[in-house]
Amino acid sequence: MAQKNKFIKRSIIGIIGLIVLFVIIVFINLIIFSNNASIVSQGEIIENYKQGQKALLVIDIQEATTGEVADNSFYKSNSNELIDNINRISLNFIQQNLPIIYIRGEITDPLINILNNSYAKGSIGAQFDKRLKIDSEIEVVKNRNDAFSNTTLDEILCSKQVNELYVVGMDAAYCVNKTIEAAQNRNYKINLIKEAVLSESHMKKDSMLMDFKNRGVAIISIDSLIRQ
Numbered sequence: 001m002a003q004k005n006k007f008i009k010r011s012i013i014g015i016i017g018l019i020v021l022f023v024i025i026v027f028i029n030l031i032i033f034s035n036n037a038s039i040v041s042q043g044e045i046i047e048n049y050k051q052g053q054k055a056l057l058v059i060d061i062q063e064a065t066t067g068e069v070a071d072n073s074f075y076k077s078n079s080n081e082l083i084d085n086i087n088r089i090s091l092n093f094i095q096q097n098l099p100i101i102y103i104r105g106e107i108t109d110p111l112i113n114i115l116n117n118s119y120a121k122g123s124i125g126a127q128f129d130k131r132l133k134i135d136s137e138i139e140v141v142k143n144r145n146d147a148f149s150n151t152t153l154d155e156i157l158c159s160k161q162v163n164e165l166y167v168v169g170m171d172a173a174y175c176v177n178k179t180i181e182a183a184q185n186r187n188y189k190i191n192l193i194k195e196a197v198l199s200e201s202h203m204k205k206d207s208m209l210m211d212f213k214n215r216g217v218a219i220i221s222i223d224s225l226i227r228q
Helices: 002-037 073-077 079-095 110-115 153-159 175-185 202-214 222-227
Strands: 053-059 100-105 139-142 162-170 189-198 218-220
Touching: 053 079, 053 175, 073 079, 079 100, 079 162, 079 189, 079 222, 100 153, 153 162, 162 175, 175 189, 175 202, 189 202, 189 222, 202 218
Parallel strands: 053 100, 053 162, 100 139, 162 189, 189 218
Antiparallel strands: none
16 A cells, blocks of 8 residues: 555656646747747848839738637727728728738747647638738738748748838737838838727827837828828
8 A cells, every 4th residue: 555655646746747847848938939939030131123112011910819819808999990991001002003911920839829829820810800801812921020030021022122111900019010120121111000000008009109200110191191
């Protein structure tokens, strides 16, 4: 009986040890993932095209951010107006025969997906919000905040000789912010459409708009865009 109790005790200690080790591995992996996700790519300076083109970047309007499986109540409560505005802007670009690039994030790291599988590859959350009108076949899938990092975005924009970007989507403090920073590293002219971006609060959005303006980003309205 004593030997049996010792065996059970050792087994329990072993199981607890494995659980603790697993938690440590997941925690370290999360730190590494978060650090990598925040890195902004440098890229190469774009060519001085004789007749550069404009393009619209639509960032992270997904079921996990604004749609069916979104867990942020502020995002969800402001999503209808946001998506309506983005659809209106997209229509304007289609009418001018200008490229639209739809960007979404997905996560393939199994340890991250154990903690939160909202953005897991193949999940509902990784797909575009069904209210978003997809007016282009150009899609970029990213696994970092910066939409240029480890994606085909550089090649797409260069192939179309784009030198001016119009940016909409979310979150202004995260993926929109990092993508704009990466675009500035490449010397793109950048316009942010204020009615078509969202952050975690109205105050945070206003703060980010001021920050973008100080960094040389043009903050424009939908009406001014359509009048161009």
